[in-house]
Amino acid sequence: MAAKRISQSNINWSALSERVPTHQKSSFLAFKSRSDKYLRAVLANPEQSPKIDWAAYKSKIPNAALVESFQKAYESLKVPYPADTLSAEVDKLRGEMISEIATFKKESEARIVNYKAETDRIKGLLPYAQMTMEDFRDAHPELALDPLNKPTFWPHEPELQPDACKEEKAHH
Structure with a gap:
């Protein structure tokens, strides 16, 4: 082939x-x-290798048997072309990659929708320079100070709170 x-x-x-x-x-x-x-x-x-003119060699070389033995050896030579054993595996991997890409696209589209909703929510907020502490608490309840439910000490940094030592020891 x-x-x-x-x-x-x-x-x-x-x-x-x-x-x-x-x-x-x-x-x-x-x-x-x-x-x-x-x-x-x-x-x-060229697509095909040039044809050898064996008759010309036989007429020029005194030993025609030598030319015939070369001709037989040349014509019997078959260069093996390697069989294609990997195309099926490559096609299978390509199909898997295409399905992974499709899954990633679907997940990305869902993330994009969430990010756009979050962006719209943030755009709807007051500028931080105009916010009061109550406005900040309403916009970011997880970040706002809550002196009644989670009292903290000044400067209100998490690592400077008395509970930080306990939490750090619990993680180790």
């Missing part, structure tokens, strides 16, 4: 170029240049 002749690159270089980060453009262009150079080298050679 002979290998299929490559006539042009199957890579969509412009679409690939759009996805390459700016700081990697030079590496990408070097890779594309090497790929194009290889393709040109392949296309520079």
Whole structure:
């Protein structure tokens, strides 16, 4: 089985170029240049190797039996072309990657919806410079001071509170 002749690159270089980060453009262009150079080298050679004119050799070489033995050896030579054993595995991995990408896209779209809702909520808040302590507590109940339910000491930093030592020992 002979290998299929490559006539042009199957890579969509412009679409690939759009996805390459700016700081990697030079590496990408070097890779594309090497790929194009290889393709040109392949296309520079003929698709079929030239035929040998055995009759001309037989007429010029006194020992025709020697030429015939070379001809038989040349014609019996079969260069084994490796069997394609990995395409099925690559296709399987490609299918898995496509499903992982689809799952990631769905999860990302859900995160985007949540982030947009959070962004809209934050845009609807008063500017922090205009907020009172009560407005801040309403906007961020987990961050606000709560002197009744969670009293703290000045400067109200978590690591400076009396409970911080107990919590740190519990984690270790």
